[in-house]
Amino acid sequence: MSFSYRRTYRGPIEAVLLDWAGTTMDFGCMAPAVVFVQVYERQKVPITMDEARAPMGAHKKVHIQKISQLDSVRRRWQEVRGRPPNDDDVNAMFAEFVPLQLACLSQYSKLIPGTLEVAAELRKRGSKIGSTTGYLSEMMKINREDAKRQGYEPDSTVCASDVPAGRPYPYMCLQNAINLKVTTVQSCVKVDDTVPGVEEGLNAGMWTVGLAVSGNEVGLPLEQWEALPEQEKALKRARAYARMHQCGAHYVVDTIANLLPCIDDIQERIRSGETP
Numbered sequence: 001m002s003f004s005y006r007r008t009y010r011g012p013i014e015a016v017l018l019d020w021a022g023t024t025m026d027f028g029c030m031a032p033a034v035v036f037v038q039v040y041e042r043q044k045v046p047i048t049m050d051e052a053r054a055p056m057g058a059h060k061k062v063h064i065q066k067i068s069q070l071d072s073v074r075r076r077w078q079e080v081r082g083r084p085p086n087d088d089d090v091n092a093m094f095a096e097f098v099p100l101q102l103a104c105l106s107q108y109s110k111l112i113p114g115t116l117e118v119a120a121e122l123r124k125r126g127s128k129i130g131s132t133t134g135y136l137s138e139m140m141k142i143n144r145e146d147a148k149r150q151g152y153e154p155d156s157t158v159c160a161s162d163v164p165a166g167r168p169y170p171y172m173c174l175q176n177a178i179n180l181k182v183t184t185v186q187s188c189v190k191v192d193d194t195v196p197g198v199e200e201g202l203n204a205g206m207w208t209v210g211l212a213v214s215g216n217e218v219g220l221p222l223e224q225w226e227a228l229p230e231q232e233k234a235l236k237r238a239r240a241y242a243r244m245h246q247c248g249a250h251y252v253v254d255t256i257a258n259l260l261p262c263i264d265d266i267q268e269r270i271r272s273g274e275t276p
């Protein structure tokens, strides 16, 4: 036989899965970062904001563990405590992290500009809105209520604590596909401000869009970002775009407000038989 034939999905985008912090709320992804800094401060091993942000996107306990595995942090921990950090330290810090995070979430829960308009337009086009997050379900209860008060309510929310493993594993995305009853992962788009969040979508076989400016990669609240001199903005933006492209995101844009042209393009590519 000389030819084989490939089956391709050419239907509509059935679901768009949006991350939370840094994607739809909390411009700059500030809430978790400030609490990771606090938790290490309490251990008398202060960390920098960059160290706090390095593993962003992961389950929060895994995140604390990954910070403790950074060479710079291990070295400082060794100096202060006379031994390297271990699992008990991670467990103790996670126990402290949870109430601290719960207490401050609402200070950072303002929706990112464009979220409401984009969600409404996606719904108008017939797409469902799913969501994934590294937050635990008790944290998401607060975020979901705050979001709802501002008019944003996704059809499905899956937390890292709801599945066997968080990002970059694909399980949260796949659970959304089940919850939203989509026919194929090829009809889904995952949108995220972190590298593990993009990888999560890629591992699930979905289209992916990385957000470079509103989240962890730039790591500044909206007012601070807007106040930056243009030259500094350009530097930070370029670095964030490079990181997002490098991890394999199909598209990279500044914020969720720039998402719709990507959705148009993805829909066109699906119609012409392309797969993620």
Ligand SMILES: [Mg+2]
Binding pocket: 019, 020, 021, 022, 023, 029, 057, 192, 193, 194, 197, 215
């Ligand atoms: Mg995020």
